[in-house]
Amino acid sequence: MDLGPLTAPLSGLENPAFASNRIFRDVLEALSRPGTVVPAPENLETPGKLNRAATGFLLALADMETPVWLSPDIRDIQTEKHLKFHTGCPVVDQCGQAVFAVADARTSNFDFLNSLAVGNPEMPHQSATLLIMIDGFTGPAALTLTGPGIHSKAVLAPDPIPDALIQWAQANQRLFPCGVDLIFAATSSLAALPRTTRIEV
Amino acid sequence: MYVAVKGGERAIENAHKLLAEKRRGNPDIPEIKTDQIREQLTLSVSRVMAEGSLYDPDLASLAIKQARGDLIEAVFLMRAYRTTLPRFGYSLPIDTGTMQISRRISATYKDLPGGQVLGPTFDYTHRLLDFTLTANGEEPLEAESSSEGVDNTMPRVLDDLLNHEGLIQQEERVSDESHEPVGDLTRQPLEFPADRDIRLQNLSRGDEGFILSLGYSTQRGYARNHAFVGEIRYGSVDVEIAPEELDFPIHLGEIDITECENVNQFKGSKTAPPQFTRGYGLTFGQNERKAIAMALVDRALRDKEMGEEVTSPAQDEEFVLSHSDNIEATGFVEHIKLPHYVDFQSELELVRKMRREQAEQHPQRAAE
Amino acid sequence: MAEAALTADQALRKQRMESLARSSKQELEPFWKEHGQDLPYSYLREPEIGLVMVRGRAGGTGQRFNLGEMTVTRCSVRLSDGTVGHGYVKGRDKRHAELAALFDARFVQDDSTAGFLDILNNRRKAERDNQSAKAAATKVDFYTMVRGED
Incomplete structure (x- = not known):
């Protein structure tokens, strides 16, 4: 038949209405209180190189109107078909068209960062949300975070954290109200650095 | 300017209860079922689907019942419902x-x-009220069939x-597979x-x-x-x-x-x-x-x-x-019935002020 | 239309999916009892109600435009041997979509289970023929009144 064994679709969220609500609530919490680590869904089939938090995030939030860009190192047929099957989202070649862009902290080339949509002063919401897949939040170098949603300061230690990404994120913060919102997706948890958060190493 | 006004909760709740009672009408008369609306008020259902921009005869029948037969209110219910559903895609153009x-x-x-x-069709009917529908009800009638x-x-x-x-x-023909965008x-x-x-x-x-x-x-x-x-x-x-x-x-x-x-x-x-x-x-x-x-x-x-x-x-x-x-x-026309107390107060003030000013400038006219 | 390019397998599957979509939950349920009652399966995509935007063409044949939406329910299942089935049906009946998906997969496993579709197809044809014959009875037969000398 049309779906060979290599690209056979995997299951999506169980009880999608409730599960995607849960994920939405957790992502909202992570974005409202930058530095807070929230759990990713348990028992979720993950396509290709996507981890659980990134898969759950996309299944809950992507739809027909949110073009998704996958960094070339993590883009494969299975992942693409999985996302299209469960969310109907277009998977695009140009990261500038993406509402959600996904990359891997270990394997991706970060030259694309400056091509992401940052919105404009009239329409600052027309910007991308960037998901970076990492191992966890117990890295050697901690970032110090200040800004809205943070009581005095917060600490986050994504592992790994490429230098190129930190420098870009610091410049991104200065674009406010424009700019990209950044999500760190570890296997079993997730944290966010919205464009409003100031980052010090 | 819009200012939230509190205090009407009980009145609103009771108004909705009264609405429900009025919708039901005289309880001695059997309640209308949505499948009766679907089967017997088909043209109302058509209109509600067309203007609600949502094809689902069962939902349209429910909307008509809930709206007490107010078809625009029913269209509103359909439009509100559709916003709760995900879009799976676009059909191929119907032929x-x-x-x-x-x-x-x-x-x-x-x-x-x-x-x-x-x-x-209603064409060629005489547009005379058929009182037998009231007196005897609808008699089941099987339409004629042709052999082919x-x-x-x-x-x-x-x-x-x-x-x-x-x-x-x-008419300019565009292929079904065309990726040219279609406005929505x-x-x-x-x-x-x-x-x-x-x-x-x-x-x-x-x-x-x-x-x-x-x-x-x-x-x-x-x-x-x-x-x-x-x-x-x-x-x-x-x-x-x-x-x-x-x-x-x-x-x-x-x-x-x-x-x-x-x-x-x-x-x-x-x-x-x-x-x-x-x-x-x-x-x-x-x-x-x-x-x-x-x-x-x-x-x-x-x-x-x-x-x-x-x-x-x-x-x-x-x-x-x-x-x-x-x-x-209907949203814009009917919204002017909703509380505009503060707006109106400021208008009142303005008219009073203009009258005062006029009276000062033209004391004679004011005296008339 | 892309239909000309379909393989024989695809054409058959498309035809069977259509028969399933044109039927109802009430019609399919007894046949599932017969052909798949205790088969274990899991959801790839749980039964879900959504919308499809229906498109028309200006002048019936020209430029495409969006006419309005219709409610659609879809479901995708995986049988225990990995066979995948998809169901898409008009309306909001989740079990109908689920049965359509189950049969779509079941027919791949065992082609002989599809025999009952003939019964459904014949029913649909009888309904359509009946409607069409009634419409045909309203066709106008014009005749000319002959006037003047005989």
Whole structure:
């Protein structure tokens, strides 16, 4: 038949209405209180190189109107078909068209960062949300975070954290109200650095 | 300026209870069931689906019941419901040429292949109230059957019959697989100038009364369009979609629709030769009045394309498209009944102040 | 239309999916009892109600436009041997979509289970023929009144 064994679709969220609500609530919490680590869904089939938090995030939030860009190192047929099957989202070649862009902290080339949509002063919401897949939040170098949603300061230690990404994120913060919102997706948890958060190493 | 006013909660709750009681009416009379509405008030259901822009006869029946038969309120309920559902995709364009025909007539050709099929119509009824419906109720009646069915492959009047002389404007054909975007009012706000795809979507979900009056105005000379109904079709068509996970389009089900194609005489202009021009109407369900009126207004709105002078409301797309939606219209018209206490207080102050000033400047007039 | 390019397998599957979509939950349920009652399966995509935007063409044949939406329910299942089935049906009946998906997969496993579709197809044809014959009875037979000398 049309779906060979290599690209056979995997299951999506169980009880999608409730599960995607849960994920939405957790992502909202992570974005409202930058530095807070929230759990990713348990028992979720993950396509290709996507981890659980990134898969759950996309299944809950992507739809027909949110073009998704996958960094070339993590883009494969299975992942693409999985996302299209469960969310109907277009998977695009140009990261500038993406509402959600996904990359891997270990394997991706970060030259694309400056091509992401940052919105404009009239329409600052027309910007991308960037998901970076990492191992966890117990890295050697901690970032110090200040800004809205943070009581005095917060600490986050994504592992790994490429230098190129930190420098870009610091410049991104200065674009406010424009700019990209950044999500760190570890296997079993997730944290966010919205464009409003100031980052010090 | 809007200021939240609290304190009406109990009154609102009780008003809704009273509404529910009034909706039920006299409890000695049996309650109306939604399937009765679906089966016996079919044309109301058609209208609510067309203007709600959502095809689902069961939901439309429920909306009509809940709205106490207020069809615009029912349309509102349909529009609100659809926002709760995800969009799976777009269908392939339906092919009205393969319709399972219940009715098909032409006002331009008497003898035409496929014939004049009257179908379930109020035309030729005497419009006399039938008191036996009250006295004896509806008597189950089996309609007559012919030994053979309708030929569903009958030709289209405009494309297949009028076109062979080359006397009619051509419709530009776009392939089903084309990736050219199709405007969608449920996704992007209305902008001007609006292309024909947007105009047709807007008219199809527009208020029947508004479209009817505009169509009427074009016939009375406010756009100088003399139209004939080339063909009306009512029946069911198949809907297909091509899902991401399959390599072929699949059948979803069939829907009832009404289609009207008008022909208009056209003297020609700087950009076009004398020929017949076309107006198109298409609606969910059985709704011939709306389809004919829509085709009249569609033709009137093609003025720019034809190089015609815009002289009338029905040709002014900004006027037509901005005011056709009865949910937007009812929202704005009816909102002025909601509390504007603070607004009005400031207006009162303003008028008093102006009067004081006037009295100071013209003491004599004030004294009169 | 892309239909000309379908393989024989695809054409058959498309045809069967259509028969399933044109039927109802009430019609399919007894046949599932017969052909798949205790088969274990899991959801790839749980039964879900949504919308499809129906498109028309200006003038019936021209430029495409969006007419309005219709409610659609879809479901995708995986049988225990990995066979995948998809169901898409008009309306809001989740079990109908689920049965359509189950049969879509079941027919791949065992072609002989599809025999009952003939019963459904014949029913649909009888309904359509009946409607069409009634419409045909309303066809006008014009005749000319002869006037003048005989």
